[in-house]
Structure formats: C-alpha cells, structure tokens
Amino acid sequence: MTLIDLANPTRFLSLTAKILPWLAAATAILLAVGLYQSAMAPDDYQQGATVKIMFIHVPNAWLSMFVWGVMSLSALGTLVWRHPLADVSAKAAAPIGAAFTFLALVTGSLWGRPMWGTYWEWDARLTSVLILFLMYLGLIALWRAVEDPSRAARAAAVLTLVGAINIPIIKFSVDWWNTLHQPASVLRMGGSTLDKAFLIPLLVMAVAFSLLFVTLHLAAMRNEILRRRVRALQMQQASQPRA
Amino acid sequence: MTALFALLRRDIQVALRIGGGALIGVLFFLIVVVLMPFAVGPDLALLKKLGPAILWLGALLASLLTLDRLFAADHDDGSLDLLTMSRTPLELVCLTKAIAHWLVAGLPLIVATPILGLLLNLDGDATLAVALTLLAGTPALTFTGMIGAALAVALRRGGLLLAVLVLPLSIPVLIFGVAASNAAVLEPAGFGAPLSILCALSLAGLVIGPLAAAASLRHGLD
Numbered sequence: 001m002t003l004i005d006l007a008n009p010t011r012f013l014s015l016t017a018k019i020l021p022w023l024a025a026a027t028a029i030l031l032a033v034g035l036y037q038s039a040m041a042p043d044d045y046q047q048g049a050t051v052k053i054m055f056i057h058v059p060n061a062w063l064s065m066f067v068w069g070v071m072s073l074s075a076l077g078t079l080v081w082r083h084p085l086a087d088v089s090a091k092a093a094a095p096i097g098a099a100f101t102f103l104a105l106v107t108g109s110l111w112g113r114p115m116w117g118t119y120w121e122w123d124a125r126l127t128s129v130l131i132l133f134l135m136y137l138g139l140i141a142l143w144r145a146v147e148d149p150s151r152a153a154r155a156a157a158v159l160t161l162v163g164a165i166n167i168p169i170i171k172f173s174v175d176w177w178n179t180l181h182q183p184a185s186v187l188r189m190g191g192s193t194l195d196k197a198f199l200i201p202l203l204v205m206a207v208a209f210s211l212l213f214v215t216l217h218l219a220a221m222r223n224e225i226l227r228r229r230v231r232a233l234q235m236q237q238a239s240q241p242r243a
Numbered sequence: 244m245t246a247l248f249a250l251l252r253r254d255i256q257v258a259l260r261i262g263g264g265a266l267i268g269v270l271f272f273l274i275v276v277v278l279m280p281f282a283v284g285p286d287l288a289l290l291k292k293l294g295p296a297i298l299w300l301g302a303l304l305a306s307l308l309t310l311d312r313l314f315a316a317d318h319d320d321g322s323l324d325l326l327t328m329s330r331t332p333l334e335l336v337c338l339t340k341a342i343a344h345w346l347v348a349g350l351p352l353i354v355a356t357p358i359l360g361l362l363l364n365l366d367g368d369a370t371l372a373v374a375l376t377l378l379a380g381t382p383a384l385t386f387t388g389m390i391g392a393a394l395a396v397a398l399r400r401g402g403l404l405l406a407v408l409v410l411p412l413s414i415p416v417l418i419f420g421v422a423a424s425n426a427a428v429l430e431p432a433g434f435g436a437p438l439s440i441l442c443a444l445s446l447a448g449l450v451i452g453p454l455a456a457a458a459s460l461r462h463g464l465d
Binding site: 079127131134135137138141142145146151154155157158159161162163165 | 387390394398404407408410411412414451455458459462463
C-alpha cells in the first residue's frame with residue numbers, strides 16, 4: 001500500500017470508510033480521558049485553576065501550525081506530483097485549520113485576561129498567530145473564488161507554500177523577541193520544564209486533538225470527493241439535451 | 244538580456260502613457276495622507292508623532308492599489324500569453340515586470356514623501372528616515388504583491404481578492420518600516436537593525452516573489 005495507490009478516489013473512499021469509525025472512537029475515548037485528567041490536574045500555585053485553559057489552548061495552537069504543515073505538504077503534492085487527492089486534502093484542511101487557530105486565539109485571550117490583565121497584547125507570538133488566522137481566511141477566500149477545482153488547487157498551493165514562511169516565525173517568535181508570551185516549555189533543549197502532573201494530561205490532549213484533526217480531515221476529504229462527483233453528475237445532466 | 248531590457252522599456256512606456264495610470268498611486272497616497280488629519284484632528288504634535296506610521300500606511304495602500312496593473316493589462320490584450328510562451332525564463336520576465344512596476348509606481352511615492360512629510364509636521368531628519376525606509380521596503384511590497392497579482396490575474400474577481408491575499412504578507416514590512424522610522428526620531432542608535440531587516444525582506448522578496456509569481460502564472464493560465 002503506497003501513497004500512489006490512494007490516488008484512486010474510490011479506493012480512498014472505501015479505505016477511509018473502514019478506518020473512520022475506529023478513528024472517531026479512539027478520538028472520543030482519548031478526549032474523554034484527557035478532559036478527565038485535565039479536570040483532575042492540581043491547581044497551579046501561581047495561576048490557580050486558570051492553568052487548565054492550557055490543556056485546550058496549547059493543543060489548538062500546535063495544531064494551527066501543524067495543519068498549515070499538512071497543507072504545505074499537500075501543496076507540494078499538487079504542484080510536484082499532481083496527486084489527485086492532494087488538492088482535496090489541502091482544500092479540506094483549510095477550514096479545520098482556521099477553526100483551530102481561532103480557538104487558540106480565543107482561549108489564549110481568555111487565559112490572558114486573568115494572567116496578564118489584558119485580553120490582547122500586540123506581542124510577536126500573538127501577532128504572528130493572528131496573521132496566520134488571516135492567511136487561513138485569505139486561502140479559504142481563494143478556494144471559493146475559483147470555480148474550476150484543479151485550477152483553484154494550483155493557485156492555493158502557491159499561496160500555501162509562500163505562507164509557510166510564517167510557521168517558523170511563529171514557532172521561534174518567543175525565542176527571538178522578548179515577549180509577554182512565555183517561551184517554549186514542552187519541546188525544548190534540555191527537556192520539558194513542565195511538571196509531570198501537567199505534562200501527561202497535556203500530551204494526552206495533544207494526541208486527542210491530533211486524532212480529532214485526522215478524523216475531521218478524512219471526513220471532510222470524503223465529503224469533498226462526493227461533492228465533486230455530485231457536481232460532475234449535475235454538469236453532465238445539464239449538458240444533455242432534454243428528451 | 245536585450246529581451247528583458249526591451250520588456251522593461253515597454254512596461255515603463257505603457258505605464259506612463261494615456262491609460263497607464265502610473266501616477267494614480269501617488270495621487271491616492273496624497274489623498275490618504277490628507278484624510279488622516281481630518282480623522283485624528285489637526286493637532287500638529289500628534290501628527291508629528293503619528294507621521295511615519297501614516298506615511299507608511301499610505302504608501303502600503305497606494306502600492307496595493309496599483310498592483311493589479313502588473314499583469315491584468317497584459318492578460319487582457321494577450322501579451323501575457325506571449326511572454327509565458329517565450330524562450331526567456333518566466334521568472335526573469337516576472338522580475339523585470341516587478342522592477343518596471345516599482346520604478347513607475349513605487350519610486351514616485353518615495354519622491355512624494357518629503358512634501359507629504361511637510362503636511363504632517365515632520366522635521367527634516369524624520370522625513371529623510373521615512374524616505375530611506377520606504378526606499379528599502381517598497382521593493383518588498385512590490386515583490387510580495389506580485390505573487391498576489393499573479394494569483395489574481397487568472398481569476399475573475401481577482402481585484403477583490405488581491406488585497407486579502409497580499410496584506411497579511413506585507414505586515415512584516417510595515418512593522419519594521421515604522422520601527423526604523425520611529426527609531427530615527429527617538430533613538431538614532433536603533434535605526435540600523437530594523438533597516439537591515441527591511442533590506443533583508445526586500446532581498447528575500449526578490450528571490451521568492453518572481454519564483455512564486457511565475458509558478459502561479461504557469462499553472463493559472465492554461
């Protein structure tokens with residue numbers, strides 16, 4: 001089973017039909033476990049109960065960047081290999097990524113109010129994530145502006161790859177600039193600075209949200225394939241002379 | 244090389260003749276700057292403080308306004324198809340068109356800056372700093388904008404989309420442009436670093452812009 005075998009949409013549909021229920025079940029179980037562990041996690045000695053926002057905020061923020069990564073790989077698939085499912089994947093991922101980015105911004109803002117005393121601060125991390133959100137919206141607008149899906153896919157692929165420059169800027173913004181947002185504390189040289197009581201629920205939630213993304217992404221790809229088939233059938237019907 | 248020089252000359256000539264609309268950008272720049280005192284009030288001290296930001300914002304919007312001229316006219320009369328099919332690499336064609344566009348649309352903005360600086364009560368040093376940062380930064384705006392123009396040219400409602408696609412990409416240029424201009428007024432020692440970053444952004448745009456624009460033209464025009 002290689003990537004090229006999946007190029008056949010019918011095979012992709014039958015394969016995903018088999019694995020989607022399992023994925024959805026695993027996502028639900030992990031989300032339940034993660035939420036329970038997050039609720040049971042001890043309060044922080046400084047932040048009190050608001051530290052629990054982290055368990056939602058951090059996975060969303062990770063995924064907001066990860067989804068752009070997935071779209072960049074799909075864009076390469078569209079431009080380099082002309083993989084027929086790559087543009088479906090890129091199109092399906094954009095709204096999901098925008099939603100994750102929006103949730104990361106909202107939860108971060110709600111967390112910032114009690115901790116920093118302000119909903120919004122124009123520091124490097126917040127600003128660059130806001131730009132990411134705007135680029136997601138621009139990309140969705142581009143997808144919606146072109147009728148021919150394959151032409152839209154190639155235009156969106158170029159924009160996705162150009163926008164990918166923003167991802168390392170977001171990741172390292174907290175190290176390059178001295179910002180209000182705290183620097184990286186989980187994935188860093190010399191090990192995590194987070195206590196186990198917080199780290200384990202956070203990792204469970206991160207895996208759960210990643211599975212949630214994969215589930216939603218595959219389901220959205222199925223919908224997109226079916227939508228294209230319906231459109232092709234409608235166009236075929238419209239072009240036939242009435243009997 | 245001669246083909247590229249011919250293209251450069253042609254683009255500049257077309258832009259300067261009737262229907263080219265090269266100086267519309269400067270006019271728009273002037274109007275945006277004149278609008279600002281009506282919005283924030285004719286307080287000269289406040290205008291002096293906001294001056295660099297107003298000039299940068301005006302230049303950004305003015306360069307956005309003229310961007311769709313970059314490929315749209317050539318697309319309408321079919322010469323873009325000829326350019327795409329010629330033996331000259333499309334990346335170099337895009338680079339040449341961007342340089343021509345900057346010469347007729349970007350450079351006049353910088354020339355107009357000292358006069359507009361007077362309206363905003365900026366002193367000589369500050370005006371010079373803004374003009375210098377615009378000189379370093381507007382090429383980056385043209386090169387990133389070219390990507391959006393190339394994406395939009397094949398689409399029907401392209402002009403509407405162009406601003407949405409290009410503006411997020413131009414935020415870094417705005418940040419460092421205004422930072423350098425303000426540093427020149429407040430603490431001259433901090434002027435060098437943001438100006439260098441601005442030059443770096445323009446150079447990076449010089450590499451990425453033509454490549455991405457050529458790719459989207461190739462894929463979009465089939």
